[in-house]
Amino acid sequence: MQKEQIQILETSIIRLLRRGANKQLLNIIKKTHMADLSIVFENLTPPNQEKLFKLLDNPDDIGLLFSHLSEKTFVEFVKIVDFDKLVTVFDHMASDDAAELLGCLDEELSDKILSKMKKEESYNVEQIMSYEEDTAGSLMVKDYVALEEDVKAREVIEALQNKYLDVEMPFYIYVIDNYGKLVGVSSLRQLVLESPDKPLKSFMATDIVSVKPYTDRDVVARLVSRYDFLAIPVVDDDNRIIGIVTVDDVIDILHETATEDMLKMAGVGEDYVETQSLLKGTRIRLPWLFASCLGGIANFFIIGRFESTLAQLTGLAAFIPIIMGMGGNIGTQSATIVVRGIATGRVNIRDFVKIISRELGVGFILGVTYGGLIAAVAKFSFMAEPFSWALSVVVGGSILSSMTVAAFVGTAVPLIFHRLNIDPAVATGPFVTTTMDLISVYCYFTITRLLLGF
Amino acid sequence: MQKEQIQILETSIIRLLRRGANKQLLNIIKKTHMADLSIVFENLTPPNQEKLFKLLDNPDDIGLLFSHLSEKTFVEFVKIVDFDKLVTVFDHMASDDAAELLGCLDEELSDKILSKMKKEESYNVEQIMSYEEDTAGSLMVKDYVALEEDVKAREVIEALQNKYLDVEMPFYIYVIDNYGKLVGVSSLRQLVLESPDKPLKSFMATDIVSVKPYTDRDVVARLVSRYDFLAIPVVDDDNRIIGIVTVDDVIDILHETATEDMLKMAGVGEDYVETQSLLKGTRIRLPWLFASCLGGIANFFIIGRFESTLAQLTGLAAFIPIIMGMGGNIGTQSATIVVRGIATGRVNIRDFVKIISRELGVGFILGVTYGGLIAAVAKFSFMAEPFSWALSVVVGGSILSSMTVAAFVGTAVPLIFHRLNIDPAVATGPFVTTTMDLISVYCYFTITRLLLGF
Numbered sequence: 001m002q003k004e005q006i007q008i009l010e011t012s013i014i015r016l017l018r019r020g021a022n023k024q025l026l027n028i029i030k031k032t033h034m035a036d037l038s039i040v041f042e043n044l045t046p047p048n049q050e051k052l053f054k055l056l057d058n059p060d061d062i063g064l065l066f067s068h069l070s071e072k073t074f075v076e077f078v079k080i081v082d083f084d085k086l087v088t089v090f091d092h093m094a095s096d097d098a099a100e101l102l103g104c105l106d107e108e109l110s111d112k113i114l115s116k117m118k119k120e121e122s123y124n125v126e127q128i129m130s131y132e133e134d135t136a137g138s139l140m141v142k143d144y145v146a147l148e149e150d151v152k153a154r155e156v157i158e159a160l161q162n163k164y165l166d167v168e169m170p171f172y173i174y175v176i177d178n179y180g181k182l183v184g185v186s187s188l189r190q191l192v193l194e195s196p197d198k199p200l201k202s203f204m205a206t207d208i209v210s211v212k213p214y215t216d217r218d219v220v221a222r223l224v225s226r227y228d229f230l231a232i233p234v235v236d237d238d239n240r241i242i243g244i245v246t247v248d249d250v251i252d253i254l255h256e257t258a259t260e261d262m263l264k265m266a267g268v269g270e271d272y273v274e275t276q277s278l279l280k281g282t283r284i285r286l287p288w289l290f291a292s293c294l295g296g297i298a299n300f301f302i303i304g305r306f307e308s309t310l311a312q313l314t315g316l317a318a319f320i321p322i323i324m325g326m327g328g329n330i331g332t333q334s335a336t337i338v339v340r341g342i343a344t345g346r347v348n349i350r351d352f353v354k355i356i357s358r359e360l361g362v363g364f365i366l367g368v369t370y371g372g373l374i375a376a377v378a379k380f381s382f383m384a385e386p387f388s389w390a391l392s393v394v395v396g397g398s399i400l401s402s403m404t405v406a407a408f409v410g411t412a413v414p415l416i417f418h419r420l421n422i423d424p425a426v427a428t429g430p431f432v433t434t435t436m437d438l439i440s441v442y443c444y445f446t447i448t449r450l451l452l453g454f
Numbered sequence: 455m456q457k458e459q460i461q462i463l464e465t466s467i468i469r470l471l472r473r474g475a476n477k478q479l480l481n482i483i484k485k486t487h488m489a490d491l492s493i494v495f496e497n498l499t500p501p502n503q504e505k506l507f508k509l510l511d512n513p514d515d516i517g518l519l520f521s522h523l524s525e526k527t528f529v530e531f532v533k534i535v536d537f538d539k540l541v542t543v544f545d546h547m548a549s550d551d552a553a554e555l556l557g558c559l560d561e562e563l564s565d566k567i568l569s570k571m572k573k574e575e576s577y578n579v580e581q582i583m584s585y586e587e588d589t590a591g592s593l594m595v596k597d598y599v600a601l602e603e604d605v606k607a608r609e610v611i612e613a614l615q616n617k618y619l620d621v622e623m624p625f626y627i628y629v630i631d632n633y634g635k636l637v638g639v640s641s642l643r644q645l646v647l648e649s650p651d652k653p654l655k656s657f658m659a660t661d662i663v664s665v666k667p668y669t670d671r672d673v674v675a676r677l678v679s680r681y682d683f684l685a686i687p688v689v690d691d692d693n694r695i696i697g698i699v700t701v702d703d704v705i706d707i708l709h710e711t712a713t714e715d716m717l718k719m720a721g722v723g724e725d726y727v728e729t730q731s732l733l734k735g736t737r738i739r740l741p742w743l744f745a746s747c748l749g750g751i752a753n754f755f756i757i758g759r760f761e762s763t764l765a766q767l768t769g770l771a772a773f774i775p776i777i778m779g780m781g782g783n784i785g786t787q788s789a790t791i792v793v794r795g796i797a798t799g800r801v802n803i804r805d806f807v808k809i810i811s812r813e814l815g816v817g818f819i820l821g822v823t824y825g826g827l828i829a830a831v832a833k834f835s836f837m838a839e840p841f842s843w844a845l846s847v848v849v850g851g852s853i854l855s856s857m858t859v860a861a862f863v864g865t866a867v868p869l870i871f872h873r874l875n876i877d878p879a880v881a882t883g884p885f886v887t888t889t890m891d892l893i894s895v896y897c898y899f900t901i902t903r904l905l906l907g908f
Contacts, residue, residue, distance in 0.1 A: 003802070031661060035680045063804040109810050170643060188642055189624060192614050207485060223711065226489045230684065247701050248682040254705065255679065259794050260714035262719070266790035267783060278812055282819045285787055292783045293824050296776025296882035297831055303772035304835070310768045317764055317771035321778060321891055322750025329721060329746045329884055333739055336720030340713050348457070361732045366740060372745050377751055380756070430783055437775055
């Protein structure tokens with residue numbers, strides 16, 4: 001549904017809720033995907049949410065609705081849901097979704113739900129919850145098809161019709177040996193093509209790409225993207241399959257990591273959510289500005305040290321913004337290119353020297369171009385003064401050195417951070433910009449003192 | 455494969471190529487996914503590329519290799535490939551990949567290839583090429599399964615085994631009526647479950663989400679992500695199915711749009727590629743810095759107008775960096791939050807007033823905090839002066855006004871751009887920062903003149 005259609009849906013639902021037209025509402029619910037209904041649900045008043053929720057009775061639907069709600073709405077709403085109904089919903093949910101939602105609740109409630117859930121389900125969910133956030137283990141589902149090598153194509157199809165009825169999307173049939181080790185994989189597609197009496201081992205593929213439960217989610221996403229997989233198996237250290245991560249989770253990972261990287265680069269902190277309260281939003285952003293504040297104060301003292309220089313030519317102050325701006329902007333350019341390049345795998349740490357020299361080259365050429373341009377502005381503006389030539393050299397030289405250094409710092413810092421296993425996106429935020437501000441201003445005044453002798 | 459493994463693969467391949475050990479090379483090729491081989495291929499010298507390529511004879515493999523290569527390598531390498539071999543490869547390729555690769559070649563060569571391709575294939579590829587870039591039409595594949603309502607489950611499976619052998623991933627069976635209009639959809643999963651004699655219409659789902667060939671790729675990506683689809687059908691204006699966009703393309707879209715947005719926000723231009731030549735890289739980045747240069751020159755003239763003020767208290771200049779920095783950083787924070795929020799659909803233009811007032815609130819609170827802090831620094835630094843209290847009010851007030859205005863501008867500009875159908879990511883780049891620099895400096899000196907009377 002497009003935004004406009006969802007808005008129409010919302011209006012109808014609100015009107016029908018007011019009229020208590022449950023029959024029509026049930027009709028709408030039946031026809032609406034829970035991903036869409038969740039958007040309407042978010043916008044309803046709590047009493048309306050409760051009324052609408054009473055009409056939902058399919059636990060699968062409710063589970064889907066829950067997993068599409070924002071954390072805030074879910075945690076708030078779940079308090080008024082009947083406990084037994086809640087347990088049934090969690091029993092029906094995909095184990096990774098259940099683990100994620102239970103992780104949002106306070107421990108007491110989540111333990112209580114887990115203790116009432118079906119043994120097998122709660123075991124699966126607890127296993128997933130035991131893995132660290134952002135690892136393959138925390139993202140995997142336990143619904144997959146794993147059969148032994150000798151099972152025949154026909155028997156696989158029978159198993160899908162009976163034993164594996166719960167597995168929502170059995171794209172791949174994983175093949176295990178007698179010890180439960182993953183030895184092959186076949187696809188539903190292939191199964192339909194093979195003659196019914198052939199055993200799995202005769203047509204399975206054996207070049208399997210798998211991940212460990214502690215593999216980072218970025219690696220999982222990269223593998224699934226690169227090989228165009230629909231799912232990737234998660235195996236333990238003995239190569240026994242314990243779950244799969246599906247492509248829809250990979251899409252979520254890509255969304256989230258891109259968002260996080262952008263927010264980190266802007267110095268907001270990865271956890272920022274638009275819907276947070278004013279005070280919470282402020283609190284998250286506050287510390288990130290502190291770096292920039294400290295840098296500014298340091299800059300204040302640097303300029304203070306050059307007060308005698310400034311006193312001799314007040315006009316010097318007028319060049320501070322442009323020198324800072326050009327350095328800051330080119331630094332951000334370089335840093336963003338490198339950070340994103342690392343994230344997409346296009347920038348390789350092996351090429352350290354090559355990347356740095358390339359960016360230094362770009363910085364130098366751009367520095368000469370803009371340095372020349374602004375030197376001309378300086379010469380023209382101070383034409384009447386005897387030092388106008390020297391001043392234009394000072395300004396041009398400062399721009400050139402500031403842009404070259406900025407391109408270098410912007411490139412080197414994220415690469416070094418990446419090398420040290422520190423998230424390079426953090427390096428691009430206020431830190432690079434602030435450092436560049438300091439270097440730019442310092443270079444400017446030092447060059448002035450050297451060349452103009454003030 | 456992880457980076458380290460690919461490096462090992464590269465070393466082995468280079469060694470075997472030197473020794474001319476074709477048998478071992480063929481073995482390696484057989485076991486290696488083309489996505490991995492393409493990375494090695496990129497790094498080989500042209501003679502080695504040619505030698506390795508001669509060993510590839512499966513046109514499907516070669517097609518996969520081509521579609522994984524960077525545009526630069528592909529366009530360069532394709533020149534030395536035998537023309538007939540090239541035509542066979544394009545005949546075997548998925549039509550969307552073929553369309554994309556042909557689009558990279560010069561028109562003469564691409565026309566020549568198309569004219570020699572099989573009629574049906576070239577028709578499909580030309581249709582896809584006829585749609586504008588970044589639309590559903592340009593991304594779709596023609597390999598999908600569409601059958602009529604009365605076809606029975608058993609017959610569908612038979613069709614998959616014969617007629618649709620080429621369709622790589624028939625997750626969904628699209629159901630059409632006598633006029634070819636899309637009326638339902640079933641899944642391979644469901645097909646396996648249903649009794650063989652049931653016709654499609656008895657179990658197909660009828661709530662179909664589809665897109666038009668001219669639908670923007672961002673919308674396609676959003677729908678596939680929201681509903682966890684594996685593919686989405688593309689229908690013409692008469693609701694006849696003409697192709698499908700698959701989830702692996704959606705993953706590529708997500709990667710690309712996130713990269714583009716980040717680069718645009720950093721003012722690099724969306725087309726920047728890390729591997730571009732020094733001069734091309736410089737040329738792409740040059741114009742984006744021009745905005746910041748112009749802003750800096752404007753700032754130079756603004757400060758020039760306040761020269762008499764500065765002459766009375768040179769120390770004023772020392773606060774310029776911090777006032778600019780705080781405004782610039784909070785403006786970037788707000789703009790990034792809004793731009794990414796628009797991209798992920800979490801920020802709704804409907805909430806314009808709400809979002810703006812929230813950000814204004816955040817800007818004000820942060821402005822009071824940091825304004826107070828820096829006012830204290832000012833008071834302390836100029837303690838001996840009679841105007842130290844007034845100066846600290848000036849500095850604090852400037853920080854407060856600059857941060858509040860920046861939060862407002864950073865939020866409003868991308869929202870307004872989005873409203874006017876201009877890409878909001880562009881607004882966040884040097885434009886917002888430069889505008890903020892100007893406003894900050896202007897406010898600072900105006901407040902100084904008003905309060906200190908200099």
